[in-house]
Amino acid sequence: MIDGVADFSADAYVGLSYQYIYQGVAQRSDDAVARLGLSLQQRDGWFLDTWGGRTDTSRYDGGSNEEGGTSNYYAGSDYASRYSHDNDDPLSRQWEWDFNAGYSDAIGDQWQWALSHAWIERQQDDEPNQNYQEWRANLFFRDSMSLLLSYSDDYRHTGWSAFTAEWGLLLPMGAYVDFDAGAGWVDGIGGRDNYYGYGWLGLSGELTGDKRSSAAQGKIFGPLQWRVRCYHSGSAADKVLGEDRAGTQWEILFAIPLHLLSISK
Numbered sequence: 001m002i003d004g005v006a007d008f009s010a011d012a013y014v015g016l017s018y019q020y021i022y023q024g025v026a027q028r029s030d031d032a033v034a035r036l037g038l039s040l041q042q043r044d045g046w047f048l049d050t051w052g053g054r055t056d057t058s059r060y061d062g063g064s065n066e067e068g069g070t071s072n073y074y075a076g077s078d079y080a081s082r083y084s085h086d087n088d089d090p091l092s093r094q095w096e097w098d099f100n101a102g103y104s105d106a107i108g109d110q111w112q113w114a115l116s117h118a119w120i121e122r123q124q125d126d127e128p129n130q131n132y133q134e135w136r137a138n139l140f141f142r143d144s145m146s147l148l149l150s151y152s153d154d155y156r157h158t159g160w161s162a163f164t165a166e167w168g169l170l171l172p173m174g175a176y177v178d179f180d181a182g183a184g185w186v187d188g189i190g191g192r193d194n195y196y197g198y199g200w201l202g203l204s205g206e207l208t209g210d211k212r213s214s215a216a217q218g219k220i221f222g223p224l225q226w227r228v229r230c231y232h233s234g235s236a237a238d239k240v241l242g243e244d245r246a247g248t249q250w251e252i253l254f255a256i257p258l259h260l261l262s263i264s265k
Contacts (some may be wrong), residue, residue: 001262002157002191004204005044006263006264006265007042007043007121007174007263007265008041008042008043008261008262008263009040009041009214009259009262009263010038010039010040010041010258010260010261010262011037011038011039011258011259011260012036012037012038012039012257012258012260013035013038013225013255013256013257013258014034014035014037014255014256014258015032015034015035015253015254015255016032016034016035016253016254016255017032017033017035017129017251017252017254017258018032018033018202018250018251018252018253019031019033019250019251019252019260020033020035020053020055020251021152021200021216021229021231021249021251022088023030023164023166023186023189023198023240023244024057024184024198024199024200024231024232024233024234024237024246025184025198025240025241025245025249026235026241026244026246026249027055027056027245028054028055028056028161028264029056029244029245031197033053033054033055034053034054035053035107035253036050036051036052036054037049037050037051037052038050038052040111040131040240042257044214045103045105046102046103047101047103047104047114047116048099048100048101048123049098049099049100049101049116049157049220050097050098050099050100050150051069051097051098051100052095052096052097052098053095054093054094054095055093055094055095055096055225056093056241057093057094057096057122057130057241059166064120066105068095080138086185088112090103094122094184096120096121096122097120097121097254098118098119098120098121099118099119099120099121100116100117100118101116101117101118102114102115102116102117102136103115103116104138110141110142110191111139111140111141112140113137113138113139113180114136114137114138114148115135115136115137115138116136116142117132117134117135117136118133118135118136118150119131119133120133122156129157130154130156131156132135132154132155132156132157133154134150134151134152135150135151135152135154136148136149136150137150140212141213142168143170143246144170144171145167145168145169145170146167146168147165147166147167147168148164148166148167148168149164149165150163150164151163151164151165152258155188155189158192159162160188160192161188162186162189163186163187163188163189164184164185164186164187164189165184165185166182166183166184166185167182167183167184168180168181168182169181169182169228170204173203176205176206177203177204177205178203178204178205179202179203180200180202180203180204180227180229181199181200181202182199182200182202183195183197183198183199183200184197184199185198186198188236188239188241190236190238190239191239192197192240193247194236194240195236196233196234196235196236196237197233197234198231198232198233198234198237199232200229200231200232201229201230202227202228202229203227203228204221204225204226204228205225205226206224206225206226207223207224207225207226220256220258220259220260221256221257221258222256222257222258222259223257224254224256225253225254225255225256225257226253226255226256227251227255228250228252228253228255229250229251230248231248231250231251232247232248232249233246233247234246235247256258
């Protein structure tokens with residue numbers, strides 16, 4: 001049971017960002033990204049989180065890939081030359097949805113853990129199935145530090161597994177701004193034997209007052225939030241969506257939180 005949480009609550013957010021960076025790789029081609037989120041939480045610890053956004057994805061060339069896998073997933077730098085569609089762009093665009101359900105509980109007064117199972121929906125009508133499932137384990141220290149471990153045994157229906165470890169840090173820099181940093185490591189994304197590291201530095205806060213005193217209790221709309229991050233990923237990250245999506249990338253996000261429902265007995 002988690003103290004300070006209503007018996008049942010529903011929260012959401014709507015956001016618009018320049019770029020969307022996931023695992024150190026830019027998911028859009030220098031474009032604005034609409035982002036939606038919904039979180040359902042029970043005081044006993046059960047939760048369901050949903051995220052949605054329109055992203056780019058690798059297409060298939062109809063032949064065996066160069067990574068030794070059984071499927072045709074490959075988005076490396078020479079992929080366009082083997083691209084079988086009548087299009088110069090080896091990427092297609094679709095809505096991506098992440099449904100994450102699990103259980104969370106406190107460890108004393110400072111720590112909290114969570115274990116969940118996620119369903120990532122990425123399929124388009126005219127493209128092969130890239131949906132996959134993932135196990136996730138999280139550890140949090142207050143609101144300032146987090147650790148994520150995730151594992152998929154059939155990443156995007158490629159026939160191989162993928163693993164991610166990610167660490168994040170959030171430090172207050174006054175009443176209005178937080179310092180944001182993190183690093184991660186992935187294995188099996190962009191190819192069966194492909195692996196790379198990534199990291200970020202950033203700032204975040206609210207545009208409408210002191211972020212520690214402006215919580216809109218009893219109101220549907222919360223204060224406008226912002227975040228700026230600079231990411232850098234290793235050279236092997238270019239095998240995920242191409243060379244222009246790896247290396248140094250910037251992400252700018254504006255979001256409005258929505259408090260939809262709170263039930264306390």
